[in-house]
Amino acid sequence: xxxxxxxxPGAVSLGLIWGIMxxxxxxxxxxxxxxxxxxxxxxxxxxxxxxxxxxxxVDPWVSMLCATLAGGLCGLVTGxxxxxxxxxxILAGILTQLALWSxxxxxxxxxxxxxSARNFPVIITQMKTEEAIFTLVLIAGAIIGLLYWFxxxxxxxxxxxxxxxxxxxxxxxxxxxxxxxLGLMISNGLVALSGALLAQYQGFADVNMGxxxxxxxxxxxxxxxxxxxxxxxxxxxxxxxxxxxxxxxxVVYQVxxxxxxDTDLLKMLSAVVVAIFLxxxxxxxxxxxxxxxxxxxxxxxxx
Amino acid sequence: xxxxxxxxxxxxxxxxxxxxxxKNVSLTLNDGDFVTVIGGNGAGKSTLLNAICGTWRVDxxxxxxxxxxxxxxxxxxxxxxxxxxxxxxxxxxxADMEIQENLALAKRRGKKRGLGWGISKNEREEYxxxxxxxxxxxxxxxxxxxxxxxxxxxQAVTLLMAAMAEPKLLLxxxxxxxxxxxxxxxxxxITEEIVNKNHLTTLMITHNMRxxxxxxxxxxxxxxxxxxxxxxxxxxxxxxxxxxxxMFNRASGKEFASDRAMLS
Numbered sequence: 163x164x165x166x167x168x169x170x171p172g173a174v175s176l177g178l179i180w181g182i183m184x185x186x187x188x189x190x191x192x193x194x195x196x197x198x199x200x201x202x203x204x205x206x207x208x209x210x211x212x213x214x215x216x217x218x219x220v221d222p223w224v225s226m227l228c229a230t231l232a233g234g235l236c237g238l239v240t241g242x243x244x245x246x247x248x249x250x251x252i253l254a255g256i257l258t259q260l261a262l263w264s265x266x267x268x269x270x271x272x273x274x275x276x277x278s279a280r281n282f283p284v285i286i287t288q289m290k291t292e293e294a295i296f297t298l299v300l301i302a303g304a305i306i307g308l309l310y311w312f313x314x315x316x317x318x319x320x321x322x323x324x325x326x327x328x329x330x331x332x333x334x335x336x337x338x339x340x341x342x343x344l345g346l347m348i349s350n351g352l353v354a355l356s357g358a359l360l361a362q363y364q365g366f367a368d369v370n371m372g373x374x375x376x377x378x379x380x381x382x383x384x385x386x387x388x389x390x391x392x393x394x395x396x397x398x399x400x401x402x403x404x405x406x407x408x409x410x411x412x413v414v415y416q417v418x419x420x421x422x423x424d425t426d427l428l429k430m431l432s433a434v435v436v437a438i439f440l441x442x443x444x445x446x447x448x449x450x451x452x453x454x455x456x457x458x459x460x461x462x463x464x465x
Numbered sequence: 466x467x468x469x470x471x472x473x474x475x476x477x478x479x480x481x482x483x484x485x486x487x488k489n490v491s492l493t494l495n496d497g498d499f500v501t502v503i504g505g506n507g508a509g510k511s512t513l514l515n516a517i518c519g520t521w522r523v524d525x526x527x528x529x530x531x532x533x534x535x536x537x538x539x540x541x542x543x544x545x546x547x548x549x550x551x552x553x554x555x556x557x558x559x560a561d562m563e564i565q566e567n568l569a570l571a572k573r574r575g576k577k578r579g580l581g582w583g584i585s586k587n588e589r590e591e592y593x594x595x596x597x598x599x600x601x602x603x604x605x606x607x608x609x610x611x612x613x614x615x616x617x618x619x620q621a622v623t624l625l626m627a628a629m630a631e632p633k634l635l636l637x638x639x640x641x642x643x644x645x646x647x648x649x650x651x652x653x654x655i656t657e658e659i660v661n662k663n664h665l666t667t668l669m670i671t672h673n674m675r676x677x678x679x680x681x682x683x684x685x686x687x688x689x690x691x692x693x694x695x696x697x698x699x700x701x702x703x704x705x706x707x708x709x710x711x712m713f714n715r716a717s718g719k720e721f722a723s724d725r726a727m728l729s
Contacts, residue, residue: 312580316573319562319583323570326559329551333518334626335544335574 166420171291173416174409178298179359180378181408182305184386186352187379188404193313194325194345196244199255199376201353203262204236206372208354209361210269213277216362222285226358233354234347236262241343251342266369274368277361284362294363301359302405305352310398312348321345353379377432382407384439466666467494467634472516472526486512487523488690494634499660499667499681503674503709508687510670511552514638517668519543531633545575548627548665550620550640557623560612564603564622567611568592571626595625599655617648621655628659635660637669641676653680674706688717 183205190198208229215225236258243254267273279287286294312318323331324341331338353375361367386400386407393399411432419425474487487509494500502510516523517530519540528536530546551557558567569584569592589607596604599621603614611619620640627635637656641649653676660667671677677684684701686694686709693716696704 314583315580316578316583317580319566319570320573320578322562323559326561327556329556330559331570332540333544333547333549333551333557334570335541335576336570336578337541 166416169416169420170413171295172288173412175286175288175291175294175298175363177409177412178295178302178405179356179363179408180412181382181405182302182359183353183356183375184379184382184404184408185305185309185401186349186356187376188383188401189345189349189352191380191383193322194342196251196325196342196346197255198240198346198349199252200236200240200258200262200346200350201379202372202375203259203266204233204350204353204372205357205360205375206266206367206369207236207262207269208233208357209367209371210266210275211354212358213275213361213367214269216277216282216284217275222283222362226355229358230351230355233357234351236354237346237348237350238343240350241346244346245339245342263369270367270369274366276366278365286359286363287365288363298359306398306401306405309401313397374429374432377429377436378411380436380440381411381432384436385410388439466496466498466531467492467517467668468527468529469493469517470527470529472523472528474512474516474521474523486690487516489526490690490692492685492692494666494668497664497666498683500669500683500685501677501681502668502670502685502687503672503677504687509690510687511638512690513687514636514668514670517634517636518547518549545630546633548629548632548635550623550627550637552639552642554616554619554623554643557626558611558619561610563608564596564611564614565589565592565607567622568595568626568629571629574630576630598658599625617644617652620644620652624652624655624659628663628665633666635665635667637667639670639672642672674709678704678706678709686713686716688713693717
C-alpha cells in the first residue's frame, strides 16, 4: 500500500502532462469534430525538438516554445493535406504521423536521447514530483486560460462554428478550410508542448513515445466528460475536466500496476475503455430509444 | 441586383448518372424584387440557388451580384452579399452554440474575424431587441443553445441571421417545407416582415403554389433545368393555382407531375 501512495505523485504529474496533451486532442476531436492521428507523431516531435535544443544549451522555455511551434507545423501539414488536397482528415493524420516517424529519427539522430536532470536545467523532473505537479498545474492553468480567451474571440467562435455546422459557417462567410488548419495547428502545438514536458519529466525522448497517444488523449477526454458531465457547462471547466481526466487515467493506471496486472496489457485495456465510452452513448441511442422501449414493453405484455 | 447569364451545370458528366441540372439559365433580379420560384422535383430550383451561393462552380455562364462578377468567387467570400435560409432547420444554425453567439456570427458575415470578443456587450442588447421582434420569447433565452429550439424557432433565428450584415440578396430554399402548416405560416409571416423592413431583394423557392402566388412581386417556374414561366406585376397578382398548372402544361408540354406541389 505504501508503494501505491508513494507512486501517486508521479502518477498525478504524468496525468497532468497527458492531460495537456488531451486538451490538444479535445480541440480537434470535440471542437472541430476531426479525428486527428497526427498527435502520435507530433508528441514525439515536441519531445525531440526540446531535447535536442536543451542538449545544445538552449534555455528550457525557449526550447519548449520551439517544440510547440514544431507541433504547429505538424498540424499545418495535416491541415493542408486535408483541405488543399481533400484527403480525409483521418488519413491525412496517418500520413503525417508516418512521415514524422522518420523526421523524429532525423531530429534526434538516433532512436532515443537522454535529457538528464543532472546535466540540464529541466523545469520538471520525476526526481521531484511535488515540484513538478506545482509547475504543471501552473502551465495547464495558463493554457486553459489562454484557450478560454481564444475560443471566445471572433476567430475562436468561427472555429467552433466550423466544427459544429460547416454549411452554416460557409453561409456566414467563415473560411472553414483555414479554420480547420488553424485548429489542427493549435492542437498539435499543445500536443508537442506536452511531449516536451514529458521528455524533461522522464529524462529522455524516444521515437516510440507517441505510440497510442491518441487513445490516451481520447481516454482522458471521455473520463473527464463522464466524471464532470453534470457541472461542466462552462468551456474552461470542461477543459479542466479533460485535464483531470488525464490525471484519473494515470492514477487508475498506477492502481492497476499496483494490483500486479501485466503492464503489457495496458494499451489494450486503454483501447477497450475508450471503445466502451465512445460506443455506449451510440448504443443507447440505437437500442434504448423510446420506440424500442415501448416495443420491448409491448412484447413483454404479449408474452 | 442579381444578373445570371446563361449558366449551365451538369453533375456526374460522362457517367451513367449524368444530370444536366441547369441548362442556359438567365435571370435578372431588380433591386427590391421578391421572386418566388416553383417547379417539380429535379427542376433545378435548389441547383440555381446553390449556383448563386457558390457551393460549386458553374460549367458555363456568369453570375453577377450588385455589379460584381462572382462566378469564380469562393462560397465563403460570396457569403457577404448573401443571406441564406436552408430547407433543413438544422442546417442554418450552429446547434452547440448559444442563440446570441449564432447571431454574432451572422453579424460578422463578410467582415474580418480577428481577436476581438466574439460578442460584445452592446450587441447583446441589440440582439435582445431583434429577437423580441419575432414574438417567440427567444429574447429571454439568449444564452440557450440553439439545439434546444424547435424547427420553426430555428428557422426564425436563421431568418434574422440571414437579414443581418446587409445582404444584397436573400435566398430562401424551401425554408418552410420541413415545418408543420401552422409554424410554416408563422415563419412566412416573419419572412415578409423581415424582407419589407430591410428592403431585401429575395429569391424564395417554395413547393406551395398558393404561397408562391401570395408572396412576392414576381414568380418564375422551372422545369428540367430551364425557366419556363416568368410573370410579374398585375399578371402575377391575379394568378390562380389552376392558371399555374395550365401555364406549366403549355410551357413544358407535360402534365404537372409533382403531387407534393399540387396538393399544397
